[in-house]
Amino acid sequence: xxxxxxxxxxxxxxxxxxxxxxxxxxxxxxxxxxxxxxxxxxxxxxxxxxxxxxxxxxxxxxxxxxxxxxxxxxxxxxxxxxxxxxxxxxxxxxxxxxxxxxxxxxxxxxxxxxxxxxxx
Amino acid sequence: xxxxxxxxxxxxxxxxxxxxxxxxxxxxxxxxxxxxxxxxxxxxxxxxxxxxxxxxxxxxxxxxxxxxxxxxxxxxxxxxxxxxxxxxxxxxxxxxxxxxxxxxxxxxxxx
Numbered sequence: 001x002x003x004x005x006x007x008x009x010x011x012x013x014x015x016x017x018x019x020x021x022x023x024x025x026x027x028x029x030x031x032x033x034x035x036x037x038x039x040x041x042x043x044x045x046x047x048x049x050x051x052x053x054x055x056x057x058x059x060x061x062x063x064x065x066x067x068x069x070x071x072x073x074x075x076x077x078x079x080x081x082x083x084x085x086x087x088x089x090x091x092x093x094x095x096x097x098x099x100x101x102x103x104x105x106x107x108x109x110x111x112x113x114x115x116x117x118x119x120x
Numbered sequence: 121x122x123x124x125x126x127x128x129x130x131x132x133x134x135x136x137x138x139x140x141x142x143x144x145x146x147x148x149x150x151x152x153x154x155x156x157x158x159x160x161x162x163x164x165x166x167x168x169x170x171x172x173x174x175x176x177x178x179x180x181x182x183x184x185x186x187x188x189x190x191x192x193x194x195x196x197x198x199x200x201x202x203x204x205x206x207x208x209x210x211x212x213x214x215x216x217x218x219x220x221x222x223x224x225x226x227x228x229x230x231x
Contacts, residue, residue: 032217043209043223044164093163097217108154109219111163 002028004096006112013084013119021079021115023094029074030096034109035067038091050077074099084119091116122147124212126222134230139200141225143210144192150214153193155184158207158224167208168195200229 003026013019023033031052036044048058048069056069066088068080077096081088093114097107123146133139145153151172156164170177170184170193177184181200186193197204207226211219 034218041207041224041226044221046218046220049218095164107152108166108169111156111165113163114161116161 002026002096002098002110004094004110004112006094006115008115009113010116011118013117015085015119016083018080018082019084019117021081021092021094021117023077023079023096023112025075025096025098025110028096028098030077031074031099033071033077033094033096035069035077035079036093036095038093038114040091044093047079081117084117086119089117089119121216122150122212122214122220124210124220124222126210126225128225129223130226130228132228132230133200135200135202137200139195139197139204139227139229141195141208141210141227142192143194143212143222144190145212145220146191147212147214148188148191150212152213152219153184153186154211154213154219155195156209156211158209160206164209197227200227202229202231205229 005024007022033050035047047062048056050056050069050071052071058064071077094112095109097109126143154169157167158164168184170186181198183196207224209224210222213219
């Protein structure tokens with residue numbers, strides 16, 4: 001199947017600093033990537049939908065100025081957690097859908113390996 | 121928007137038994153229903169999916185059924201093995217092309 005690579009897999013940062021997480025589709029082009037946050041033993045909470053070449057669409061309650069999303073190419077989306085605080089500590093995971101068939105039929109979304117963020 | 125309910129939240133079975141996880145959805149426009157397996161600390165992996173024009177799909181020990189009228193779909197795992205232990209998520213995707221996930225089911229298979 002298609003591969004989505006997410007980096008870093010884990011990061012520890014100091015409170016007040018910013019952290020950038022990358023999500024790359026390695027063998028396919030993705031017009032749309034999704035960013036999720038997952039708390040322990042809970043489901044995947046959609047934070048935003050990242051569209052190549054346009055602004056991301058944020059879910060209600062997600063601060064767009066705090067979670068900056070950039071989707072500069074068909075294979076790369078980044079999530080930057082700005083001025084991180086301990087309550088931002090979580091597991092962040094991206095997923096991407098192959099552009100082939102996009103807008104035509106729903107297809108499988110491939111997940112990155114996730115990033116464990118710890119803010120101290 | 122779409123709302124997906126998943127039950128049970130935890131399922132404990134003996135090795136060799138069958139396991140069934142059920143999901144309901146609200147948006148009649150949803151037409152794609154994937155099931156993902158997530159092991160601790162790892163990424164969700166697609167294990168099986170079904171489209172709205174099909175009522176049942178099977179892949180070895182795993183099967184999924186879909187009832188469009190009732191808006192529910194189920195995952196069936198037969199002859200469970202300890203390595204089936206994980207969290208399973210259902211999802212429904214419709215006209216927005218954005219998947220909505222259920223809350224997950226923690227499956228524990230006891231040897």
